[in-house]
Structure formats: structure tokens, C-alpha cells
Amino acid sequence: MAMVEVEKNYEDGHQNWGHRIPVEEDYYHDWHNQPPVGFRFLPTPEELVKQYLIKKVLGNPLPVSDFLEVEEAEFYTTPPMSSVHFCSGEREWYFFIHKDNNIPNNPIWDVGSNGGSWKLTKTREIFDTMGNKIAFKFYFVYYSKLGKTHWKMDEFRLPAEFYKDFKVKV
Numbered sequence: 001m002a003m004v005e006v007e008k009n010y011e012d013g014h015q016n017w018g019h020r021i022p023v024e025e026d027y028y029h030d031w032h033n034q035p036p037v038g039f040r041f042l043p044t045p046e047e048l049v050k051q052y053l054i055k056k057v058l059g060n061p062l063p064v065s066d067f068l069e070v071e072e073a074e075f076y077t078t079p080p081m082s083s084v085h086f087c088s089g090e091r092e093w094y095f096f097i098h099k100d101n102n103i104p105n106n107p108i109w110d111v112g113s114n115g116g117s118w119k120l121t122k123t124r125e126i127f128d129t130m131g132n133k134i135a136f137k138f139y140f141v142y143y144s145k146l147g148k149t150h151w152k153m154d155e156f157r158l159p160a161e162f163y164k165d166f167k168v169k170v
Helices: 025-030 045-058 072-076 160-165
Strands: 002-008 068-071 092-098 108-111 116-127 133-144 147-157
Touching: 045 092, 045 116, 045 133, 045 147, 045 160, 068 072, 072 092, 116 147
Parallel strands: 068 092
Antiparallel strands: 002 092, 002 147, 108 116, 116 133, 133 147
């Protein structure tokens, strides 16, 4: 399982002015999975991996359960503008992708008949505050027939050792 963040960058000069709100763990439960008005979800890569991806893989409760779950083949073969729901003006969306073991890890994902594709541009390791490698982050850019677009995607994957250590089926 991977976690994907899709971002649409606007080319009109708008800035992302989101602010992080320090919230205690117990406070999440008082929201009843409904964040307060004006809340901006801006997790760090470490928070995404530890608080969402690892908990999801292990079957533990998530702080907020508002993530869409999609199949890998369906997600990567659909143009990004068809994959996201434009709600409340947000420019970032988060998905849990169910990996299909029959599909190899691919640096280029061709998207249907429109000739577009997701192309891997960079990979980096994610470390926690103790210096332990906890995940990999893959950066993708969507290319249409006309070239590079404004659509970007970050995919977080847990290392293979995680699945072995916790005896979790991939």
C-alpha cells in the first residue's frame, strides 16, 4: 500500500498560505472526524508516514479517516483531472493506493487513450527524527501530449523491511 498526495499548482501566482496547527492527539477524537472551519491539513512527510500510512497498513485507527482508497491500476491509468474531486477549493488531495502485485513498479505510467503519462522525476528517503529510514518518497509529474503539465504527485512507500518485520502481506 502506498499513500499518494496529488497537487495542482496554479500558474496564476497564488501562494499556499496554509499554517500548521499544533493539536493534541486526544483533540482529534473530539472533532468526530470533522476538522474545524479554516483547518488546513499540512502534515510533514514523517507525519504522513507515521500517523497515516503505517497505521493504515497495520490496520490501526487513523486520526482522520477522510482519505479515498483506490486501486493502483485505476489510479495510474486515469488522467489526474478525472481522479480528484474539487471540493472546497483545495489544491491537494490524499489517497491510499492499494498496490497490485501483478503490476511492476514503473517509472512511467501511461494514462489511457489521451496520451498522457505520470513520469518519475526524483526519489528520496524519508527519515524520522531519530534518523531511522521510515519510507521512500517518489516525485511524479504528469505529461500530456503537449508536454509537462502543472499536475504533480508525491508517492510515499514503506520499505520492504517494514512488511517483513511486521509480517504484513504486501
